Amino acid sequence: MWNLYLPIAGNSINILLLLGLGGMVGFLSGLFGVGGGFLMTPLLIMVGIPPTVAAASDSNQIVAASTSGTYAHYRMGNVDFKMGLLLLVGGVVGGTLGVQIIKILRGLGNADFVIKITYVVMLGVVGSYMFVESLQSLRKKTAVEVRRAEPAKPSVYGRLLQKLPWHMHFEKSGVSFSALFPLSLGTLVGILAAIMGVGGGFIMVPVMVYLLRMPMHVVVGTSLFQILFTCINVTIMQAIINHTVDLVLAILLLVGSTVGAQVGARVSRRLKGDQLKILLASIVLLVMLQMLVSLILTPKLLLSYKGGH
Amino acid sequence: MTRFGLNEKKLAWLCLLLFVTLMPSGVQASVARLHLFPEQVEVGAFFQGTTVRLKGEVPPGSQVVVEILGTPKEQVLLRKGRRAGLWMTVGEIRVEHAPNLYLVLSSTKEIPSLEGRNAPWGFAALKSRIKFRGALTEPEIDRFFQEFLKLKESEGLYAALPGALSLSNEPQGPVKLEGVFPLPPKVAPGTYEVRLSVIQNGQVVDQKSHLLTVRLVGFPALLASLAFEHGAWYGILAVLIAIATGFLMGFLFKGKAEH
Numbered sequence: 001m002w003n004l005y006l007p008i009a010g011n012s013i014n015i016l017l018l019l020g021l022g023g024m025v026g027f028l029s030g031l032f033g034v035g036g037g038f039l040m041t042p043l044l045i046m047v048g049i050p051p052t053v054a055a056a057s058d059s060n061q062i063v064a065a066s067t068s069g070t071y072a073h074y075r076m077g078n079v080d081f082k083m084g085l086l087l088l089v090g091g092v093v094g095g096t097l098g099v100q101i102i103k104i105l106r107g108l109g110n111a112d113f114v115i116k117i118t119y120v121v122m123l124g125v126v127g128s129y130m131f132v133e134s135l136q137s138l139r140k141k142t143a144v145e146v147r148r149a150e151p152a153k154p155s156v157y158g159r160l161l162q163k164l165p166w167h168m169h170f171e172k173s174g175v176s177f178s179a180l181f182p183l184s185l186g187t188l189v190g191i192l193a194a195i196m197g198v199g200g201g202f203i204m205v206p207v208m209v210y211l212l213r214m215p216m217h218v219v220v221g222t223s224l225f226q227i228l229f230t231c232i233n234v235t236i237m238q239a240i241i242n243h244t245v246d247l248v249l250a251i252l253l254l255v256g257s258t259v260g261a262q263v264g265a266r267v268s269r270r271l272k273g274d275q276l277k278i279l280l281a282s283i284v285l286l287v288m289l290q291m292l293v294s295l296i297l298t299p300k301l302l303l304s305y306k307g308g309h
Numbered sequence: 310m311t312r313f314g315l316n317e318k319k320l321a322w323l324c325l326l327l328f329v330t331l332m333p334s335g336v337q338a339s340v341a342r343l344h345l346f347p348e349q350v351e352v353g354a355f356f357q358g359t360t361v362r363l364k365g366e367v368p369p370g371s372q373v374v375v376e377i378l379g380t381p382k383e384q385v386l387l388r389k390g391r392r393a394g395l396w397m398t399v400g401e402i403r404v405e406h407a408p409n410l411y412l413v414l415s416s417t418k419e420i421p422s423l424e425g426r427n428a429p430w431g432f433a434a435l436k437s438r439i440k441f442r443g444a445l446t447e448p449e450i451d452r453f454f455q456e457f458l459k460l461k462e463s464e465g466l467y468a469a470l471p472g473a474l475s476l477s478n479e480p481q482g483p484v485k486l487e488g489v490f491p492l493p494p495k496v497a498p499g500t501y502e503v504r505l506s507v508i509q510n511g512q513v514v515d516q517k518s519h520l521l522t523v524r525l526v527g528f529p530a531l532l533a534s535l536a537f538e539h540g541a542w543y544g545i546l547a548v549l550i551a552i553a554t555g556f557l558m559g560f561l562f563k564g565k566a567e568h
Contacts, residue, residue, distance in 0.1 A: 003355065003357040003494075004354060004355065005352060005353065005354055005355060005356040005357070005494070005529055007352075007525060007528075007529035007530075007532045007533045007536075008532070008533065008536055010495055010497060011494050011495050012356055012357035012358065012494035048464075048495075060547045060548070060551055061551065063548055063551035063552060063555070064550075064551035064552070064554045064555040064558075065555065066555070067551065067552045067554075067555025067556060067559070068554075068555035068556070068558045068559050069555075070555075071555065071556060071559035072559055072562065075559075113392050113393075113395075113397060116395065116397050232548050235544055235547055235548050235551070236541070236544035236545060236548060237544075238544070239536065239540050239541070239543050239544025239547060240540040240541050240544055241540075243536050243537050243540055245536065245543070245544060245547050247532055247536070247543070247546070247547050247550070248528075248529075248532065250547060250550075250551065251550065251554070254550075254551055254554050254555070255554065258554055258555050258557075258558035258559075259558060261555075261558070262558055262559065262562040266562075294396070295395040295396055295397065296394075296395065296396070297396070298396065299389050299396055301389075301456060301459055301460050301463070302388065302389045302390075302453070302456045303386045303387065303388060303389070303402065303453065303456045303457060303459075303460050304386065304387050304389065304398075304460070305384075305386060305387070306385045306386065306387050306401065
């Protein structure tokens with residue numbers, strides 16, 4: 001009774017299950033500014049959606065969730081459009097480079113090994129660093145505030161940033177440095193995202209926080225803004241080239257995810273930056289652990305369909 | 310003839326035996342019958358798999374096998390293996406001549422075999438037709454055929470259902486055949502061959518084929534034609550719907566917050 005046939009996926013799935021999945025991932029998206037592709041696509045494959053359709057339809061639903069999330073954050077003044085556009089341009093360049101790198105690796109026959117190891121290492125490093133840093137920050141809040149209040153002596157990193165050309169001030173983020181900096185970081189994240197086959201939100205967020213030194217709330221809104229455009233591009237390309245976007249699946253997911261994203265954005269506003277970081281770090285570490293376990297345990301089936309993340 | 314020790318009487322018996330053995334199926338065609346209910350399966354918005362009923366008639370003393378065969382299609386699968394102690398994809402395997410659906414039903418507790426030759430039905434017969442290429446060696450084919458079966462059985466697209474057909478005990482005349490087979494939600498739109506084989510004394514004495522059509526109707530049909538024939542418009546439509554829903558939810562939540 002609650003099942004709906006998905007014509008492109010070629011399978012019948014429970015409506016409530018899809019609404020629930022969308023809601024959960026949308027909530028995380030609104031809360032942390034991540035697209036949620038690294039969570040949603042494996043979940044969709046688990047419920048019986050072909051991998052290629054899961055990845056493409058997920059991109060489509062991320063368009064809705066990130067529109068909803070970006071809009072919610074924009075109203076709260078949390079979107080740095082200038083920074084977002086620079087990261088986006090870098091991301092597109094990096095994505096193109098990453099696709100070429102994957103082609104070369106596939107030719108050498110060890111692409112999957114590199115992808116899996118990159119995934120586990122990136123999730124592990126990013127998750128652990130964020131977790132430890134946020135925990136320390138939460139414990140020593142007062143000490144951190146005192147340190148911040150001191151007149152800052154520019155570090156080597158800070159001096160290097162100031163020396164680069166095309167200096168720019170980012171009002172919303174309250175930072176000033178060369179436009180080359182977010183452009184090259186965007187490129188780096190784009191390369192990693194293309195290698196791992198994900199949108200890259202969970203790498204971009206820590207990059208914005210720790211390397212671009214943007215406030216956490218602006219990071220979330222700006223990340224969503226950037227993800228929105230990346231996923232629009234992916235959805236249209238997948239629809240034209242592979243015909244793998246299932247609109248029925250995407251609509252069910254996006255109804256759940258847009259509501260979830262709004263709730264997430266509200267909860268995000270109520271939580272402190274460090275609390276948000278520690279929550280995201282925990283989820284990233286959980287995904288890393290799950291992936292590590294799946295790499296160690298013998299799989300039920302030694303064959304699977306091609307496609308997906 | 311006498312050189313081979315055959316007289317006229319023996320020759321007549323031999324001719325009769327050859328005639329019966331090599332008899333074209335049309336001779337007994339009047340006895341075996343097969344009907345499907347429904348003959349056409351419609352996949353609409355709320356399709357979640359269905360069952361198809363089989364009815365027919367076969368000669369007394371027969372065993373019956375029914376196969377439901379989809380179109381052979383090349384499939385690319387990923388092979389998992391261990392590298393440096395970790396399980397991951399280690400290559401692609403191309404599977405050729407594998408039907409996209411294969412169900413085999415019988416009136417016996419086991420799928421029947423034939424005397425003196427391999428049965429043309431069942432997973433063993435399927436294995437002889439399917440070709441595996443790519444990241445596997447010749448000795449690994451058996452193992453990966455079993456893995457392929459496990460994958461397909463987990464989706465309900467391949468199944469062996471011995472005893473799924475029942476035969477009535479009619480005192481006279483043809484025996485009535487009945488059975489039901491499941492079509493899983495993952496069944497692809499297309500035409501499927503439903504093939505009835507009648508076996509007597511370990512030999513196939515008759516075969517009948519029927520076509521079963523599975524087709525998309527209503528909203529799924531409209532959406533599939535848009536997706537496959539107008540990909541660019543479909544992609545733009547998908548993005549616009551997503552953006553509109555995103556904004557709509559944004560407005561709805563904004564309104565709620567202001568009250």
